Amino acid sequence: MAQKTTTTILTNSSGVIPDRELFRIGEVARILAVRPSVLRFWETEFPRVAPRKSGSGHRVYRRADVELLLRIRELLYVKKYSIEGARKRLREKDPEEAPDSEGLMQAVRELDKIVGRPISSLFKF
Secondary structure (H helix, E strand, O other): OOOOOOOOOOOOOOOOOOOOOEEEHHHHHHHHOOOHHHHHHHHHHOOOOOOEEOOOOOEEEEHHHHHHHHHHHHHHHHOOOOHHHHHHHHHOOOOOOOOOHHHHHHHHHHHHHHHOOOHHHHOOO
């Protein structure tokens, strides 16, 4: 008699991250609506995904890891990027996240005023 195998397919990621800082792999898999094996695979393909290990050897994801994984899931499943394409997209600077150069220079000038001299003088190059 042939043994019947069943697979569970997870769908409809809510994308809602609970208000906590640390998550186990099963929790992250439910948030992203993927299997834990997919998360382990993504760890090998995306070096920035690097969960810590607990004392008992379980993967522990930080909130930043989960946010990155949500972005990866969107690139792969929604926007249909290849793994390599998603890697390239993640390496690109996101214009919404990157500070503008004028804002950065203004912050440097303010720090100069606070310190009383150019902050570059505090560092030896």
